[in-house]
Amino acid sequence: MNEIIDGFVQAFQLIISLDPEVIEITARSLLISLAATAVASLVAIPLGGLIHFREFGGKRGLITIIQTLYALPTVVAGLFVFLLLSRAGPLGFLGLLFTPTGMVIGQAVLIIPVLAGMTLVALSGVKKTISDEIVALGATQTQAILTIIKEARFAIIGGIILGFGRAISEVGAAMIIGGNIRGYTRVLTTAIALETSMGNIALSIALGIILLGIAMVVTVALFLVQER
Amino acid sequence: MNMHFLSPGHRGMVMFLVTLVLGAILISGCTTTNPGQGGAQIPPTTQSPSLPPHNGQKLILATTTSLYDTGLLDYLEPLFEEKYGVDLLITSQGTGKALEIAKRGDCDILAVHSPDQEKAFMDGGYGINRRCFAYNYFIVVGPAGDPAGIRGMAPQEAFRTILGKGKAGNPGIFFVSRGDNSGTHSAEKNIWKASGYNYTSEVQRSGAWYIEAGKGMGETLQLASEKGAYTLTDEGTYLAYRGKLNLVPIIEEGDLLLNVYSVITVYAKNQPVEKITMANNFVNFLISPGIQAKIGEYGKEKYGKGLFIPMNGGCMRFECDCTTPASETTPSSSFPSLSSR
Structure with a gap:
């Protein structure tokens, strides 16, 4: 119990004292996971839209696969990207293993299914009557689609928040692809794993509290965007 | 897509996506900066121009x-x-x-x-x-009470004693292994071999006494401490963890512990x-x-x-x-x- 209290005290001290290493790790976590969320959004939201608005054979099966991949273990996503980026792998010539860019790719792979799936859910949630109505009012197909997207945007942003949350909290892919290199690929979650294995329990809890703190800031920021 | 068709709400989302993309560009920019400079323990002088660039x-x-x-x-x-x-x-x-x-x-x-x-x-x-x-040196650590009575033994003899008493079902005799193919795990396997056992057929899965953690040294020590078990550890990690453990060094000598x-x-x-x-x-x-x-x-x-x-x-x-x-x-x-x- 004392260690949890110590953790809160230490988190407070680290934030107040602006410890340069903690700030650096926090900023890196935030940048990598935001970038991964951006990349994943650019792929997954149009993908979700395409699947929703087009009719094709195997659509139900594809949706099932996407939803199954919600459960993609972070270590497996990490290993998959590790094998791609390793010097012995197909993309080895890029030299991206053990780099922040590699970590962005890993986290993006991890959250694309969640984001695509949430986009599908969001679009399906728009009442059929709305699209029927605007078509009846003489809207073109493009206009109808954009109206549906507009109606669905809250739920899509909800999906983005969920994806960001999964990205910034995961440790498996970050550890395997980034390698937890100090000053280069060390992020909050891998730092927590290291400090725990070194026995610095209070510091681990402190870093966990900081992680939750920045997750809250990002969530609030996205809500503000949504409110506009 | 006609941009003028976008409602203010759409613009918000587009702006948000743009922000995310800018973030992505920023991070790829970050990868070209000098890493290894931000550590709290690294003196700022490492960036001084008088040093080799x-x-x-x-x-x-x-x-x-x-x-x-x-x-x-x-x-x-x-x-x-x-x-x-x-x-x-x-x-x-x-x-x-x-x-x-x-x-x-x-x-x-x-x-x-x-x-x-x-x-x-x-x-x-x-x-x-x-x-x-x-x-x-690796050391064998365990509960201060030394339930298997191995203090003072050579590593091989100690391992034979723990295995014998553990397999016989004596309560409270446990050994926690790293079980992760690490260097420490290799050293443990060498001691089993030198003790005359086939590791995979006679030690692994031979009973509840042998616990394979599959974790790093720190977590393995904590597990051993919770279970009141013996384990093999490198001395450095044990010293770093000592204050949090109910484990004491039991065996510290023997060529196999090098x-x-x-x-x-x-x-x-x-x-x-x-x-x-x-x-x-x-x-x-x-x-x-x-x-x-x-x-x-x-x-x-x-x-x-x-x-x-x-x-x-x-x-x-x-x-x-x-x-x-x-x-x-x-x-x-x-x-x-x-x-x-």
Whole structure:
């Protein structure tokens, strides 16, 4: 119990004292996971839209696969990207293993299914009557689609928040692809794993509290965007 | 898509996406900046222009958790970076994983502690210039009450006693193994072998007494402490963790408990020769007298004793090389893999 209290005290001290290493790790976590969320959004939201608005054979099966991949273990996503980026792998010539860019790719792979799936859910949630109505009012197909997207945007942003949350909290892919290199690929979650294995329990809890703190800031920021 | 069709709500989302993309561009920009500069323990003078400029060369060192978690490499890193003007990137992985990464060509240097695995690695032609640079001892720790009564025994005899009493179903006799193919796990397997057992058929899954953690040293120690079990640990991690554990050193002597750390330049066919030369610089750095002295001093302040004993050129009894300057840039022709062709 004392260690949890110590953790809160230490988190407070680290934030107040602006410890340069903690700030650096926090900023890196935030940048990598935001970038991964951006990349994943650019792929997954149009993908979700395409699947929703087009009719094709195997659509139900594809949706099932996407939803199954919600459960993609972070270590497996990490290993998959590790094998791609390793010097012995197909993309080895890029030299991206053990780099922040590699970590962005890993986290993006991890959250694309969640984001695509949430986009599908969001679009399906728009009442059929709305699209029927605007078509009846003489809207073109493009206009109808954009109206549906507009109606669905809250739920899509909800999906983005969920994806960001999964990205910034995961440790498996970050550890395997980034390698937890100090000053280069060390992020909050891998730092927590290291400090725990070194026995610095209070510091681990402190870093966990900081992680939750920045997750809250990002969530609030996205809500503000949504409110506009 | 007609942009004017976008409602204010859409614009919000578009702006948000743009922000995210800018973030992505920013982060890719970040990858080209000098890493290794932000650490709290690294003095700001590492950025001063009077030092050799970082030439952008990155050298990846894959090492083991027991070596890294003591903080030794973080302590040596700025000294090496200042001397050679490179970025030393250290990833700590456990010996099995570190060797695998090296075989795939994903790192430039190895610092590990598993002589058998290292020899197989060298025989495969994956490495050059293997030099031992420090050693310490594994210790068997357990509950202060010593339920199996092994205090004072040689490691082999102690392991036989724990196994005998554990298999016989004596309550309260447990042994926690790393179970993760790490250097410490290899050392444990060697002791079982020397005790006369076949590890896979007579030790693993032979009863509730033998617990395979599959975790790092710190977590394994905590598990052993919770269970009141014995375990094999490197001394450094035990000292770092001691205050949180209900475990005391039970056995600290025996040749099989010797823990030798080696550094190896990773050799890959398409590796640029500058990389290999720089990796060799690191090997020479570790075995140089000045750094050997620093390795010997490390941890004395915090733990009351040094965590590592430097070779200081005297490694005859370990059957390894700790003095020859690392100069090879390709595997020598005496390699079995090459000469057997």
